[in-house]
Amino acid sequence: MLVALTDPIDPAGMAILHRAGHEVALPGAEGLEALLTRAEAVVVRRKLPDDLSARAPRLLAAVRQGVGVDMIPVENCTAHGVLVANVPGANADSVAEFAIGQMLAIARRVDTMHAELLAKGWATARARSDQAFELRGRTLGIVGMGAIGTRLAEITRDGFRMRVLGHRRGMNAMPAGVERADLDALFAESDFIALACPLTPETRGLASAARIGRMKPTAWLLNVARGPVVDGPALVESLRAGRIGGAALDVYDEQPLAADHPLRDLPNVILTPHAAGLSSEAVERMSTGAAEEVVRILAGGRPRSFINPKAWEASRARRAALGHPRMEATA
Structure with missing residues (x-):
């Protein structure tokens, strides 16, 4: 056939x-x-x-x-x-490791130091280490506790000793060491929020303007799910205003990302081309x-x-x- x-x-x-x-x-x-x-x-x-x-x-x-x-x-x-x-x-390890890489780059200011080392020199880049922090003790909220979310929780809980909050449909038990949280609490308490859920009518717009508004001013939103899980205009508005720490995005409402998309001009974003699962x-x-x-x-x-x-x-x-x-x- x-x-x-x-x-x-x-x-x-x-x-x-x-x-x-x-x-x-x-x-x-x-x-x-x-x-x-x-x-x-x-x-x-x-x-x-x-x-x-x-x-x-x-x-x-x-x-x-x-x-x-x-x-x-x-x-x-x-x-x-x-x-x-x-x-x-099949791609759970790949996506989970990708999200870990995003968090480490954010915490240690890797992209900023790289750019400033090349453009402004050693001393300027090194000064960015004043803004660096460890993942240990931080809170990760994971939306979607399937294979990807479960693997991400395992790595961050056991490897980095992070507090892990989890949200999933239904009342199936959470993986060991993951605290069940409703979405509003998860968005409010997390230092990193990882979206790892499927796109369904229920999850479309899940990261709404109201929930983004609950995020800590230093918190980062990581999307390795699907673009429409996030209210795109609300996220851009919050990023522009500096109301949240930033966003690491691997997926978008429309792909490829348009050349004139406002996300391209924001300093507090990490953009990748839907590649998290492509090891x-x-x-x-x-x-x-x-x-x-x-x-x-x-x-x-x-x-x-x-x-x-x-x-x-x-x-x-x-x-x-x-x-x-x-x-x-x-x-």
Whole structure:
């Protein structure tokens, strides 16, 4: 069958797809939409059309090479029998370590000292150490206690002896050493706030103007989740006014970040291009995990990380209509 890739994947993932006998293709001059009209599966690293099923009449599987499935129109897929899967935890270490790097750079003024050492000299740069501080004893608030949030909590709690506050949907127990906190308290008490939650209707705008207004004047907001989790204009206003310490942002409402975006002109921000989960190790794990899910689904099996299990029966009917072998009747 034909597996469409929205973007290149690691060679290890390609090898898995080829060993299973599938054709693999990237968008060429024809573009992604033309490729989707012929594909039985798609490995996803960019936003797919909201009416995906109408544009991809042969599609059986949409597999996210990563965690967040906001790039896939899950409801549309469910209604038309397209199975959706992701690869949870594959980039947890990478994203957690990235957030640690952001906090260390902030605490020790690394970017400022680097720029001033080059532009103004040794003495001026060294003077910035007067503003440096240790992470030990500081409070980190984590919104989203999935694989990424849990790993970040473990590193900061055990490695840096930070106080860790956590917020998650539902009442599942927090990891050991993490204090459960409601969002208002978490924003008010934390020295660093790390957003590591999925983008859902409930989390859109979660870091609202009111909650940003609760932050300490020295606190930093770290977003390794999705841009729309933050009220962008409210954040820019607070940064411009110096009402919070700053923001380290890896994701944005619209990507790539526009050349004239106001964030580019602010001194109290660290901007990176949605790269937190893109270490070489994480890319290989995400690629192989996504490829394995594609092979499993196209062979008639249920995905291990099944986002829309309600689509199972409709998917069996879709396969039959397309002339593919019958799927497994049970998990």
